[in-house]
Amino acid sequence: MLNQVESLSLVFQALSDPSRRVIVERLCRGPASVSELAEPLDMSLPAVIQHLQVLESSGLVRSEKAGRVRTCRLQRAALQSAEKWLNARRAMWERKLDRLGDYLEQQARNHDDGRKKP
Amino acid sequence: MTARSASHATFVIEREYPFAREKVFAAWADPEAKRRWFACHDDWAPGKHELDFRPGGREHLTTVEPNGVAHIFNAVYFDIVRDERIVYAYEMHLDDRRISVSLATIEFKAAGKGTKLVFTEQGAFLDGYDYPAEREEGTRVGLENLEKELRRRGLS
Numbered sequence: 001m002l003n004q005v006e007s008l009s010l011v012f013q014a015l016s017d018p019s020r021r022v023i024v025e026r027l028c029r030g031p032a033s034v035s036e037l038a039e040p041l042d043m044s045l046p047a048v049i050q051h052l053q054v055l056e057s058s059g060l061v062r063s064e065k066a067g068r069v070r071t072c073r074l075q076r077a078a079l080q081s082a083e084k085w086l087n088a089r090r091a092m093w094e095r096k097l098d099r100l101g102d103y104l105e106q107q108a109r110n111h112d113d114g115r116k117k118p
Numbered sequence: 119m120t121a122r123s124a125s126h127a128t129f130v131i132e133r134e135y136p137f138a139r140e141k142v143f144a145a146w147a148d149p150e151a152k153r154r155w156f157a158c159h160d161d162w163a164p165g166k167h168e169l170d171f172r173p174g175g176r177e178h179l180t181t182v183e184p185n186g187v188a189h190i191f192n193a194v195y196f197d198i199v200r201d202e203r204i205v206y207a208y209e210m211h212l213d214d215r216r217i218s219v220s221l222a223t224i225e226f227k228a229a230g231k232g233t234k235l236v237f238t239e240q241g242a243f244l245d246g247y248d249y250p251a252e253r254e255e256g257t258r259v260g261l262e263n264l265e266k267e268l269r270r271r272g273l274s
Contacts, residue, residue: 009125089218090129093237096156097133100145103155104137 014058019043020051027061027074034063034070128240136232143201143226147171157181173198177206188213193222202226218243 014020023037038048052072055061063072135142145151149169157167157179165181177193190211197205204224210217220241227234 009123012125012127086127086129089239089241089243090131093131093239097131097235097237099155100142101133101135103145103151104135104141107141107151108137 010058011060014055014060017051017054019048020055023048023051023055023072024060024074027072031071031073034072037072123245125243126241127243128238130239131237133235133237134229134232135235138231139201139226139228139233142233142235143204146204146224147198147200171195171198177208216244 015024019041022040026032026037026040034045034048034052037052038045041048052061052063056063059075061072062075063070065071145155149167149171152169153167157165162181162183165179167177167179169175169177171177173195175195177191177195179191181189183189188211190213191208192211193206193208195204195206197203203226205221207219207221209219218241220239223236223238223240225236225238227236
């Protein structure tokens with residue numbers, strides 16, 4: 001079994017390229033052929049295929065050939081594991097920063113109460 | 119045997135607080151104030167907390183989950199610009215297992231009468247990141263946010 005963190009590194013690496021993110025964005029809307037994916041990209045077809053190979057080896061994208069058309073689709077599970085991983089640490093800090101806001105408000109209230117007293 | 123690995127990522131959280139920068143900054147600088155919001159966790163055992171807030175100074179926090187797992191935070195402060203910026207490095211342990219080493223940068227920017235706080239974490243996450251208590255919450259943000267994070271990493 002591929003180590004989970006290693007596979008996440010591959011996902012992040014795959015998503016680190018703007019062209020590959022354009023491909024992933026397109027695949028978020030549904031499966032597409034290689035030539036459809038190549039259309040918005042300013043590069044040769046072999047270059048697009050190379051990017052697709054990186055995406056496939058990261059587990060983000062799967063493709064199948066039917067006749068002369070290769071269709072690519074997004075593997076949402078791979079994307080979700082990357083998402084979970086980043087959001088775990090983020091969630092910890094979001095909670096802490098929420099509590100900072102609560103603390104500041106409480107301080108301000110205490111301060112006001114203090115001033116009202118004779 | 120532990121499978122050794124390291125994975126890297128950056129995320130940014132922005133918050134606006136309707137309070138002046140000095141007030142928001144003080145909540146990070148004053149040990150008593152920091153304990154009030156940083157060291158507590160809804161249903162977790164209250165932690166041991168120490169803060170020596172100066173360049174070269176250290177911070178330590180231990181909090182314990184109801185299931186007994188200890189979350190240990192150790193930091194060293196590197197850069198402190200009063201009311202403007204804090205930079206520190208920190209490691210997180212789950213019990214005796216080091217799960218990450220990160221650089222945190224907190225910027226305090228005036229926003230009208232309030233303060234915009236920008237928290238940036240650049241981390242090396244070690245040996246199969248696993249953070250059960252956060253994982254559930256971690257799933258709620260969607261693909262769009264991941265995309266945003268990746269753009270923030272400056273990879274565009």
